[in-house]
Amino acid sequence: MKKLLLLVMAAMVSLSSFAQPTPAPAVLRHVVLFSFKAASTPEEVQQVAMTFAGLYGKVPQVKAFEWGINNSPEKLNQGFTHCFVLSFSSEKDLADYQLHPAHLEFQKVLKPHMDKVFVVDYWVK
Amino acid sequence: MKKLLLLVMAAMVSLSSFAQPTPAPAVLRHVVLFSFKAASTPEEVQQVAMTFAGLYGKVPQVKAFEWGINNSPEKLNQGFTHCFVLSFSSEKDLADYQLHPAHLEFQKVLKPHMDKVFVVDYWVK
Numbered sequence: 001m002k003k004l005l006l007l008v009m010a011a012m013v014s015l016s017s018f019a020q021p022t023p024a025p026a027v028l029r030h031v032v033l034f035s036f037k038a039a040s041t042p043e044e045v046q047q048v049a050m051t052f053a054g055l056y057g058k059v060p061q062v063k064a065f066e067w068g069i070n071n072s073p074e075k076l077n078q079g080f081t082h083c084f085v086l087s088f089s090s091e092k093d094l095a096d097y098q099l100h101p102a103h104l105e106f107q108k109v110l111k112p113h114m115d116k117v118f119v120v121d122y123w124v125k
Numbered sequence: 126m127k128k129l130l131l132l133v134m135a136a137m138v139s140l141s142s143f144a145q146p147t148p149a150p151a152v153l154r155h156v157v158l159f160s161f162k163a164a165s166t167p168e169e170v171q172q173v174a175m176t177f178a179g180l181y182g183k184v185p186q187v188k189a190f191e192w193g194i195n196n197s198p199e200k201l202n203q204g205f206t207h208c209f210v211l212s213f214s215s216e217k218d219l220a221d222y223q224l225h226p227a228h229l230e231f232q233k234v235l236k237p238h239m240d241k242v243f244v245v246d247y248w249v250k
Binding site for chain 2: 029071072077125
């Protein structure tokens with residue numbers, strides 16, 4: 001009976017934490033778009049994307065990572081085809097990421113294939 | 126006692142659903158960037174942003190909405206200052222959103238102030 005009561009109390013604490021969630025921490029998004037050189041093969045472009053995605057886990061400042069390939073029918077993408085969104089907790093973390101050896105290595109993989117780059121950062125509202 | 130047992134069972138079901146999460150559903154991101162006319166005041170620009178953000182809740186196809194103002198030190202934003210990211214469950218939902226009366230109303234609020242627009246859509250990898 002004591003065990004049951006403890007379980008019920010634990011369930012109630014758990015439920016109350018859902019009812020009153022703590023405010024989400026501030027999130028800084030780093031949105032990076034690339035277009036690639038016509039001479040680069042799909043495999044080379046995929047290798048660049050995989051190397052970029054591989055930074056998640058290697059660079060501890062990167063709190064979340066997602067990416068995808070543009071499929072907008074609006075044709076307002078100015079030739080940019082690949083979109084990467086990295087999430088950080090602070091501007092210092094983003095600055096530290098820029099200088100992290102794994103990010104510098106990625107830039108070497110990117111450089112021969114990149115045509116154009118577009119970057120915006122914003123604090124999520 | 127029966128009530129207690131039911132509560133415990135409910136707690137166990139709830140906990141097991143956390144232990145074995147179902148795969149996240151596919152997410153289509155719609156990334157929209159604007160630059161605004163020099164003649165538009167900060168208040169007018171803020172009104173545009175608030176009207177855009179107000180679509181979340183009015184247009185049921187919009188599953189998530191976030192936005193922010195560019196603060197990237199890299200200066201690779203080509204003059205675009207405001208970034209909006211809308212999430213959808215399907216390309217049909219995104220197409221339906223484009224034709225929703227609330228979205229068409231928003232476009233009327235936007236039009237006098239918009240300088241440039243940039244759009245990419247991608248399925249989250």
